[in-house]
Amino acid sequence: MSSIDFATLARRDADDPLAAKRSLFKIPADTVYLDGNSLGLLTHQTAQRVQEVVQAQWGDDAIKSWNLHDWVDLPLSVGNKIAPLIGAEPGQVICCDSISVNLFKALSAALRLQDGRNTVISTADNFPTDLYMVQGLSELLGEQRCQLQLVDEADLLADPQRVIDETTAVVLLTEVNFRTGRRLPMQQLIAQAHAVGALVIVDLAHSAGAMPVALDAWRADFAVGCTYKYLNGGPGAPAFIYVAERHLTQLQQPIAGWFGHAQPFAFDPIYQPSPTVKQMLSGTPSVLAMSAVDAALDAFVDVDLQELRNKSLALSELFLELLEANGLAGSFTCISPSTTAERGSQLSFAHPEAYAICQALIDAKVIADFRAPNYLRVGFTPLYTSYTDIGTAVARLSTIMQQESYRAPRFQQRHAVT
Ligand SMILES: Cc1ncc(COP(=O)(O)O)c(C=O)c1O
Numbered sequence: 001m002s003s004i005d006f007a008t009l010a011r012r013d014a015d016d017p018l019a020a021k022r023s024l025f026k027i028p029a030d031t032v033y034l035d036g037n038s039l040g041l042l043t044h045q046t047a048q049r050v051q052e053v054v055q056a057q058w059g060d061d062a063i064k065s066w067n068l069h070d071w072v073d074l075p076l077s078v079g080n081k082i083a084p085l086i087g088a089e090p091g092q093v094i095c096c097d098s099i100s101v102n103l104f105k106a107l108s109a110a111l112r113l114q115d116g117r118n119t120v121i122s123t124a125d126n127f128p129t130d131l132y133m134v135q136g137l138s139e140l141l142g143e144q145r146c147q148l149q150l151v152d153e154a155d156l157l158a159d160p161q162r163v164i165d166e167t168t169a170v171v172l173l174t175e176v177n178f179r180t181g182r183r184l185p186m187q188q189l190i191a192q193a194h195a196v197g198a199l200v201i202v203d204l205a206h207s208a209g210a211m212p213v214a215l216d217a218w219r220a221d222f223a224v225g226c227t228y229k230y231l232n233g234g235p236g237a238p239a240f241i242y243v244a245e246r247h248l249t250q251l252q253q254p255i256a257g258w259f260g261h262a263q264p265f266a267f268d269p270i271y272q273p274s275p276t277v278k279q280m281l282s283g284t285p286s287v288l289a290m291s292a293v294d295a296a297l298d299a300f301v302d303v304d305l306q307e308l309r310n311k312s313l314a315l316s317e318l319f320l321e322l323l324e325a326n327g328l329a330g331s332f333t334c335i336s337p338s339t340t341a342e343r344g345s346q347l348s349f350a351h352p353e354a355y356a357i358c359q360a361l362i363d364a365k366v367i368a369d370f371r372a373p374n375y376l377r378v379g380f381t382p383l384y385t386s387y388t389d390i391g392t393a394v395a396r397l398s399t400i401m402q403q404e405s406y407r408a409p410r411f412q413q414r415h416a417v418t
């Protein structure tokens with residue numbers, strides 16, 4: 001038996017200013033969903049909107065929809081809807097492509113602005129695609145123009161001035177580490193990079209929609225992020241890219257496509273980049289997917305991001321308290337920072353049987369995930385995770401650990417996607 005006071009948790013839910021948001025989402029039956037840091041849940045409005053775009057727009061209005069339903073403006077209108085969630089004034093954010101492709105564009109554009117410098121600094125345990133993009137660009141441009149330098153996150157935090165210096169062209173950092181959930185002090189790191197003339201690209205994959213972000217105030221140069229995690233845009237939903245207004249006039253990105261042309265429908269044989277953030281577009285936007293993102297973002301209307309952050313941290317603190325109270329804290333080594341200010345919206349725990357435990361949790365309808373080599377990750381999405389959810393998750397985990405049900409052979413079997 002677990003020791004969890006569900007009456008107290010129900011009272012916390014009743015007092016939660018964000019509680020009403022939960023009803024906007026389709027929560028899988030009897031399930032505690034702690035994987036919004038990988039794929040956010042569907043909102044009822046998104047499901048309706050996709051139906052409408054398919055049936056009434058594509059179905060009835062067909063090609064007229066590009067004008068009638070403003071399909072052509074979706075990348076910028078969705079970008080402008082994301083902007084306040086990441087602390088950006090309008091006109092600097094556009095929705096398109098994937099984080100990977102947007103990083104390629106941002107890296108190339110940033111390196112062009114940095115005459116004579118070629119070093120791109122990133123952390124060794126950044127999400128791999130971020131590093132692959134630098135490696136790919138280095139292959140294309142040659143090391144004299146682009147050279148990746150990997151540093152340990154701990155070294156960067158201990159002494160940023162030693163790591164970032166006058167030879168650094170670009171610093172590419174993910175605000176919240178996907179494995180550990182550690183949140184970097186972006187404002188301070190950006191200021192330190194700027195002091196030696198380096199530009200900064202921020203990956204907001206685990207930040208946007210999970211906590212306040214202040215790109216303009218931080219004076220970030222470029223940023224990228226996805227919409228399928230905390231923004232609930234759907235599997236493979238298009239990403240976004242931010243370009244600080246001060247860089248727009250000299251901006252040049254290499255995937256120069258017709259949607260980034262100053263006048264796409266002039267069908268000019270010579271590429272003339274749009275002088276706005278639209279230059280970051282390449283080809284035709286994915287209208288169905290982007291409409292889903294557009295609808296999903298409505299869940300954030302009237303949300304105070306500081307309140308969202310407070311709840312995210314309260315949920316993670318509750319998870320830790322309940323692990324402790326149920327005698328589980330000793331078996332799971334928390335690899336996320338103990339200080340809340342240094343955490344994103346997830347907790348990660350090392351355990352030699354993390355994979356099997358994660359599978360047993362999923363079987364018990366607690367959706368968490370596993371990251372190699374031996375980490376169990378739980379993500380908190382304040383718009384739909386309740387305090388009662390956390391109690392239920394720990395109660396189910398406690399049963400799994402007491403009964404050692406995770407030792408069943410079926411929980412050892414590895415799946416392609418973890
Ligand atoms: C920090 C980070 N960057 C990038 C990605 C992947 O980006 P995409 O698949 O949109 O290219 C992820 C996760 O999928 C991530 O966690």
Ligand SMILES: Nc1c(O)cccc1C(=O)C[C@H](N)C(=O)O
Nearest residue numbers: 037038039127178205236371417
């Ligand atoms: N982007 C993903 C995907 O397309 C399939 C499965 C998982 C993902 C992820 O979100 C991985 C992720 N960025 C992570 O934090 O581990």
